[in-house]
Amino acid sequence: MKTIKNMAIIGAGVAGLALAIFARKQGIHVTLFERSKCLSSIGAGVTLWPNATFVMKQLGLIDEVIHSGGQPCFMHQFNRQGRQTNTFDIGALNAMCEHPTVNILRRDLIKILGDALEMMGATILFNHTIKAEDITQLKQQFDLVVGSDGRMHSAARASLYKDTMQPQYQGFINIIGLYQMNQSLCDHTIHEYRENGERFGIVPVTKQHGYWAAAWHCEMDDSRTLTSWFDEMHQRFRHWPSKIQKVLNNYDPNSLKRLFVHDLEPLPYWHNGNLIIIGDAAHAPLPTSGQGASQALEDAWHLSQLLNHNQSLDAVLKKFYSTRIDKTTQAQLIGRQVAQQIFHSTSSAPPTLPSLSTDQIRKLYMQGLSERATS
Template sequence: MSSAKHIAIIGAGVAGLALAIFARKQGIKVTLFERSNSFSTIGAGVTLWPNATFVLKQLGLLDDFTQYGGLPVAMRQCDKQGTQRGEFNIQTLNSLCGFPTISILRRDLIKILAERLEKLDATVHFNQTINTQDIAQLKDKFDLVVGCDGRMNSKAREYMYKVPIPTKYHGFINIIGTCEIDLNPFEQTIHDFRDNNERFGIVPVANQCCYWAAAWPSDLDNTRPIEQWFEEMHERFQDWPKTVQQVLNNYNPRSLKRIFVHDIDPLPYWHKENLIIIGDAAHASLPTSGQGASQALEDVWHLALLFKTECSLNVMLKKLYETRIHKTSSAQNIGRLIAQHIFQQSPHSTTDAPSISADQLSQLYMQGLDLTQTK
C-alpha cells in the first residue's frame, strides 16, 4: 500500500474534498486546511461532463448529484437575434461515454461532497490561511501534502517553484450568477448566445434554477467600482433574446461575481519531494474549456489509484504527472482556442469556430479512465 498514511490537503474545494473522501475510504488519515470559515461555494455552477461523472460514480455519489443537478440534453448556439447557429447533442456524447452530463450549482456540489466527508472522520481546520512557511512545516509533519489551493494565488505552487507562477489574463471578463426562472422554455438545453465578441451562456440546472455567465473583451481594471461592471452588462445585453432578458431581470443580486479570466501555462512538474499540486493549482484552464472541475476530479481519481500501489512516494507523484499532463494541457489549449474565437474575432471574420464531434469528444473525455485499473 501507499507510503502516504497521513496526508494534508490545502483547500476544501472540489479537488480537496473529493481527494479527502477517496483517501478516507482507503483508511488514509486526512487533515484538511481551508482558509474560509466554511466550505467554499465560490462560483455559480458547474457542468460535470461524463469524465467527471465517471469519478463521481467511483466516489459513490452519482445518485446524489443526479438528485440535485440537471441533465442537459443539448447545447444550442445562437446569435444575438436568437437565430440558431448550431447544436451539440449531449445525449449522444453521454451514450458514447457511458456516463451522464450533470449541471449543478456549486453550492450543491460542495454540499454533497462535504456531507459525505463529514461521515468519514477527517480532520478539517477552517480559517487556516496557509503560506509558504507553513507548507515547509506541513511537509515535515505529514507523509504527503497536496495543494488544491486554486489558480490565482496557490501557495503550494509558489513554494514548489520558489516564485509565484504568473497567471495569464486573456482579455475578457465573466460576470456570473444564479437565477430562479421557469425552466420549461429551456427544454433541458444549455443556451450559448454569441455575437460581436460577446457571449451570454445560460445553463438550466433543476428546481427552477439556472446559472449563467455574461462575457466580453475588457482591459484588466481592478479600480473600477464593481457596480459599474454590472451596469455595463445590462447595457451590452439589453437587446439580446428573451431568454437572456429573463435572466437579467430575475437573477439573484447576491450571486453576482465579476471575474477577470486567467489561466496558467502547462507546468514542467507538479511535485517536489512530498508536496504535489492538483486541480487549478496545477493546470488552471479557461472556463471556455468546460473542464475545470472535470479535470480536477480526474486528478483525484488517478492519485487515489496510486495510493493503492506499492510505489515509492516519488515514483507515485511522478507517475501522476506523466499520466495527466497531456490531457490537462489539451483541455487548457481547447479553452484558449475557443476563447480566442469568441473574444478576438474581427467583425468581418469568416473563420469557423473550433468544432469537435461527439465521437471525438467522447474519446478525449474518457481517455485514461479505465475501470480495469481499479482491480
C-alpha cells in the same frame, strides 16, 4: 502506497474534497486546511461531463449528484439576434461514454462532497490560511502534502516555483450568477449566445432555476466598482434575445461575481519531495474549456489510484504527472482556442462550437478512465 498514513490537503474545493474522500476510503488520515470559515459556495455552477460523473460514481456519489442537478440533452449556439448557428447532441455523447452529463450548482456539489467526507472522519480546519512559508513545516508533519488551493493564490504552487509561475489574464471578464423564475427557460438545453467579442451562456439545472455567465473582451481594471461592471453588463446585453432579458430580470443579486479570467501555462512539474499540486493550482483551464471541475475530479481519482501502487512516493508522483499532463494541457489549449475565437477573433462570422466529432470528444473525455483500474 502503505507509507502514506497522514495526508494534508490545502484547500477544500472540488479537488481537495474528492481526494480526501478517496484517501479516507484507503484508510489514510486526512487533514484539510481551508482559508474560509466554512465550505465555500463561490462560483455559480458547473457542468459535470461524463469524465466527471465517472469519478462521482467511483466516489459513490453519482445518485446524489443526479438528484441535485439536471441532465442536459443538447447545447444550442445562437448569435445575438437569436438565430441558431450550431448544436451539439449531449445525449449522444452520454450514450457513447456510458455516463451522464449533469449541470449542478457549485454549492450543491460542494455540499454533497462535504457531507460525504464528514461521515468519513476527516479533519477540516477552517479559517486556516496556508502561506508558502508554511509549506516546509507541513512537509515535515505529513507524509504527503497536496495543494488544491486554486488558480489565483496557490501557496503550494508558490512554494514549488518561488512565485515565478503566475496566472495569466486572458483578456475577458466573466460575470456569473444564479437565476430563478416561475417558468421554463431552457429546459434540458444549454444556451450559448456569442457574437462580436461578447458571450452569454444560460445553463439550466431545473426548469425554473440554473446559472449563467456574461462575458466580454476588456482590459483588467480593479479600480472600477462592481456596480459599474454590472451596469455595463446590462447595457451590453440589453438588446440581445428574450431569454437573456429574462435572466437579467430574474437573477439573484447576492449571487453575482465578477471574474477577470486567468489561466495557467502548462507547468513542467507538479511536485517536489512530498508536496504535489492538483486541480486549478496545477493546470487551471479557462471556463471556455468546460473542463475545470472535471479535470479536478480526474486528478483526485488518478492520484488515489496511484497511491495504491507499491512504488516509492517520488515514482508515484512522477507517474501522476506523466499520466495527467497531456490531458490537462489539451483542456487548457482548447479553453484558450475557444476564448480566442469568441473574444479576440477579427472575423465577422459567428464563432462555432469546437469542430470535434462526438466520438473524438468521447475519446478525449474518457481517455485514461477505466473502472477496471479501481479494482
